[in-house]
Amino acid sequence: MDEKSNRFRMIAKTIAGLEEVLAKELTDLGASGVKLVKRGVEFFGDKRLLYRANYLSRTALRILKPIAIFTAENEQQLYYEIGKINWSEFLDVDGTFSVDGVTTYSNITHSKFLALKTKDAIVDQFRNKFGRRPNVELENADLVVNVRIFRNECTVSIDSSGESLHKRGYRKATGPAPISEVLAAGMVLLTGWDKNSNFIDPMCGSGTIPIEAGLIARNIPAGYFRNDYCFMHWSDFDKELWESVVSDAKDAIVDFKGAIVGSDRSGRILTITKENVESAGLQNVITLRTSFFADLQPPEGEGILVMNPPYNERMKTEDIVDLYKSIGDTLKRRFAGYHAWIISANIEALKFVGLHPTRNIALNNGQLECKYSRFEIYEGSKKQMYAENNVEPEVIEEPIKKTGKRKRIVK
Numbered sequence: 112m113d114e115k116s117n118r119f120r121m122i123a124k125t126i127a128g129l130e131e132v133l134a135k136e137l138t139d140l141g142a143s144g145v146k147l148v149k150r151g152v153e154f155f156g157d158k159r160l161l162y163r164a165n166y167l168s169r170t171a172l173r174i175l176k177p178i179a180i181f182t183a184e185n186e187q188q189l190y191y192e193i194g195k196i197n198w199s200e201f202l203d204v205d206g207t208f209s210v211d212g213v214t215t216y217s218n219i220t221h222s223k224f225l226a227l228k229t230k231d232a233i234v235d236q237f238r239n240k241f242g243r244r245p246n247v248e249l250e251n252a253d254l255v256v257n258v259r260i261f262r263n264e265c266t267v268s269i270d271s272s273g274e275s276l277h278k279r280g281y282r283k284a285t286g287p288a289p290i291s292e293v294l295a296a297g298m299v300l301l302t303g304w305d306k307n308s309n310f311i312d313p314m315c316g317s318g319t320i321p322i323e324a325g326l327i328a329r330n331i332p333a334g335y336f337r338n339d340y341c342f343m344h345w346s347d348f349d350k351e352l353w354e355s356v357v358s359d360a361k362d363a364i365v366d367f368k369g370a371i372v373g374s375d376r377s378g379r380i381l382t383i384t385k386e387n388v389e390s391a392g393l394q395n396v397i398t399l400r401t402s403f404f405a406d407l408q409p410p411e412g413e414g415i416l417v418m419n420p421p422y423n424e425r426m427k428t429e430d431i432v433d434l435y436k437s438i439g440d441t442l443k444r445r446f447a448g449y450h451a452w453i454i455s456a457n458i459e460a461l462k463f464v465g466l467h468p469t470r471n472i473a474l475n476n477g478q479l480e481c482k483y484s485r486f487e488i489y490e491g492s493k494k495q496m497y498a499e500n501n502v503e504p505e506v507i508e509e510p511i512k513k514t515g516k517r518k519r520i521v522k
């Protein structure tokens with residue numbers, strides 16, 4: 112920690128593919144020393160930023176505060192180093208804690224074993240000091256310890272969030288294959304939507320994407336519906352500072368006059384969607400419609416369309432091909448002026464949309480590696496559009512390959 116400025120290092124975890132969006136969010140919130148890491152962002156800030164990042168970041172899954180880094184080539188070294196940390200600084204003997212462990216490319220090979228050994232070292236320190244020990248509680252513990260070993264280098268952090276930040280608290284129920292709120296928010300932010308033009312999700316399912324768009328449009332904090340974060344149980348919790356963070360954020364909520372449409376072919380799912388929209392207080396912002404995409408009439412004007420169609424590895428090939436072909440046809444017929452973004456794990460099916468993507472981003476939806484592709488829909492041919500506007504075709508980013516290299520081609 113930098114004693115003078117009270118700034119310390121933090122790590123925000125996210126979904127693979129959202130690192131840059133998260134880095135921008137954190138920079139906008141006042142982070143310094145921002146650095147992208149695998150599925151996360153390292154940054155520096157003070158306690159206020161720690162609270163703000165938890166409450167306001169839409170693409171962070173959790174915010175960790177590292178407290179020790181050391182080499183752990185074996186179990187004894189790990190136990191010794193964990194024992195050197197003064198745990199009563201972070202946890203009361205009557206409190207509860209849990210340990211989350213992950214190990215990769217290291218001599219200690221099992222994550223569960225890593226967590227268990229860490230827990231033992233913490234418990235033994237309390238027993239030796241007080242003759243008593245805090246209890247382990249897997250859910251809602253007062254202190255969540257995060258221990259990661261990569262190539263025998265161990266980072267011990269305390270988790271300021273607790274329950275993953277994707278659990279916003281507005282979703283009452285879901286349809287099949289809902290996406291994470293963090294992924295949905297990241298997808299909306301990646302479109303660069305101006306928050307004025309139309310926003311449409313024509314296969315909205317339980318409504319995660321339009322709801323996240325609505326929260327973004329109204330500047331409603333991501334944590335608006337959530338009451339608990341782990342940092343509230345820390346001994347240094349500053350209630351006044353937290354309340355000022357919440358009150359400043361609530362003062363910054365704005366009205367939204369544009370149109371956000373969520374639509375789906377299933378009326379049954381839309382009853383769930385309606386509940387979720389109401390629970391997020393966005394019933395005056397989001398219009399829900401029951402419609403097949405092919406029949407959907409967009410509101411007047413241009414806008415952004417974001418779609419999470421079925422990927423259906425299980426669906427018969429002809430069905431999925433027909434679905435993606437009809438998506439392309441409908442976009443061309445009805446959505447001139449739109450930027451359409453489609454996320455899919457079915458890369459073969461995506462080709463049947465029959466339009467050239469102008470951007471491809473690799474994103475993970477749970478365990479599924481997906482492509483998030485942008486299609487710019489124009490009246491007439493693209494060639495004609497380029498000629499009329501006297502513009503050069505854009506550089507296309509190919510998804511990150513397994514080698515970790517980004518291939519760039521110009522079409």
Ligand SMILES: C[S@@+](CC[C@H](N)C(=O)[O-])C[C@H]1O[C@@H](n2cnc3c(N)ncnc32)[C@H](O)[C@@H]1O
Nearest residue numbers: 288289290314315316317319375376403404419
């Ligand atoms: C993967 S789910 C979307 C999940 C959603 N993003 C969420 O978070 O709940 C795909 C949705 O597409 C809808 N769907 C499939 N084909 C459709 C079509 N031709 N027109 C409109 N909706 C369709 C399904 O009913 C389903 O709700």
